[in-house]
Amino acid sequence: MxxxxxxxxxxxxxxxxxxxxxxxxxxxxxxxxxxxxxxxxxxxxxxxxxxxxxxxxxxxxxxxxxxxxxxxxxxxxxxxxxxxxxxxxxxxxxxxxxxYKNLQMHFNKFINHHIKAYGIPDGFKKTLIKKxxxxxxxxxxxxxxxxxxxxxxxxxxxxxxxxxxxxxxxxxxxxxxxxxxxxxxxxxxxxxxxxxxxxxxxxxxxxxxxxxxxxxxxxxxxxxxxxxxxxxxxxxxxxxxxxxxLQFKKQQKRKKRVMRLLREKPHTIYELCTKLFVGLYEIQFALALSETIGIIDLLKEEKHIVINKTDEVWVCNLNPVPAYF
Ligand SMILES: [Zn+2]
CATH class of the missing domain: 3.60.15.10 (Ribonuclease Z/Hydroxyacylglutathione hydrolase-like)
Structure with missing residues (x-):
């Protein structure tokens, strides 16, 4: 004190x-x-x-x-x-x-709906669902x-x-x-x-x-x-x-990493999470996933990437109309 x-x-x-x-x-x-x-x-x-x-x-x-x-x-x-x-x-x-009870139900409904779309294996479900x-x-x-x-x-x-x-x-x-x-x-x-x-x-x-x-x-x-x-x-x-x-620099680095990964091949949100946060996603999955989704939101907002939602599992791709950093 x-x-x-x-x-x-x-x-x-x-x-x-x-x-x-x-x-x-x-x-x-x-x-x-x-x-x-x-x-x-x-x-x-x-x-x-x-x-x-x-x-x-x-x-x-x-x-x-x-x-x-x-x-x-x-x-x-x-x-x-x-x-x-x-x-x-x-x-x-x-x-x-x-x-809170109402919100908890609302949150779990949201997670249950998105867990497949994000490509998250069932093993991680319990770290996201609120008991x-x-x-x-x-x-x-x-x-x-x-x-x-x-x-x-x-x-x-x-x-x-x-x-x-x-x-x-x-x-x-x-x-x-x-x-x-x-x-x-x-x-x-x-x-x-x-x-x-x-x-x-x-x-x-x-x-x-x-x-x-x-x-x-x-x-x-x-x-x-x-x-x-x-x-x-x-x-x-x-x-x-x-x-x-420094916060912005760190985000920029993560955005560039996602762009590099997507240049190689399309990825699910879960795949991006595991590659962006090696060593962290295994122990703090909710945190790693939250940040991954944030980075994807930024890249989408800047029109660098698109998300294909036609299949059950969504897939992130580079925007076919190129945008540059
Ligand atoms: Zn705090």
Missing amino acids: NELFNGIHKIVLPFQSPLNHVNVYLIEGEELTLIDAGVNSSQAWSELEFQINSLGYKVTDIKNIVITHHHPDHIGLLDYFSHDVKVFGHSYNESWIND ETEGVASTKKITNFLTEGQVLPFLPGFKVLETPGHCSTHICLYRKTDGLLIGGDLLINNIFLNTFMEPPMIGSNERPKLLLEYNKSLLRIKNLDINLIYPGHGEEIKEIDLLID
């Missing part, structure tokens, strides 16, 4: 994953506010209590929790807080948190929805930015006066796999193209005056433009 800025404290909580930890931030504004809520574990809760106590507060002093997005490592401790704590998040969290028993990380509801440009009365100076891409529910908090961005998982040092596949929103037929959204969010951030990002994982980010450019 350390004080980063006047009144903003970084609290690092345990998170059993390759990342090992997740950052939450305590802000002493008009009211005590927590940004993000770690993972749902008693160990994480004890650590949060301990660190908040050593700052001279109690967890019950926290009046508001703002979540940057719905992922389990950012909402997990919501259930530990009392019912009168307000929880702020983007309205898209509605289905991910408040209506009946698997609940949302928290049952506490979002009480207040956030939208673009909103200013929160208890956090003077900060403005909500909608920054979809890592997932559809993602927001950041931006303080223009000193160029500070509380960035959630938009950018993390040394991480170049940033999007997670999502089903179409309930009521829509189209799957969100999250890597396209992600790139728009990155360009937006690049054009703002930002001096420092407090991320959801890892150290503060100072070299913001550099990290954004």
Whole structure:
């Protein structure tokens, strides 16, 4: 735990994953506010209590929790807080948190339909399907929805930015006066796999193209005056433009690799995934597949490739009308 800025404290909580930890931030504004809520574990809760106590507060002093997005490592401790704590998040969290069972069914229907089309062997199905028993990380509801440009009365100076891409529910908090961005998982040092596949929103037929959204969010951030990002994982980010450019370079490399592979022969989405992410797809299939689909979305958008959907298994081809990098 350390004080980063006047009144903003970084609290690092345990998170059993390759990342090992997740950052939450305590802000002493008009009211005590927590940004993000770690993972749902008693160990994480004890650590949060301990660190908040050593700052001279109690967890019950926290009046508001703002979540940057719905992922389990950012909402997990919501259930530990009392019912009168307000929880702020983007309205898209509605289905991910408040209506999860419905979304889970919707997601599985989408996966079942696409698993064949993507050419994915049955063995990987269980890594994609959400199990009946698997609940949302928290049952506490979002009480207040956030939208673009909103200013929160208890956090003077900060403005909500909608920054979809890592997932559809993602927001950041931006303080223009000193160029500070509380960035959630938009950018993390040394991480170049940033999007997670999502089903179409309930009521829509189209799957969100999250890597396209992600790139728009990155360009937006690049054009703002930002001096420092407090991320959801890892150290503060100072070299913001550099990290954004690296993200684009990494994508460019993956796009070129797909183009080379397709020059040799048409591929299914699964085949591209296994060749793009050798060593990763075997252990983190959902992540590798999400990024592959993102790269394919980009190449399709740029008209470099086409997807033939006439057969049960879809096939990616180079666009017969050539487009050049
Ligand atoms: Zn995270």
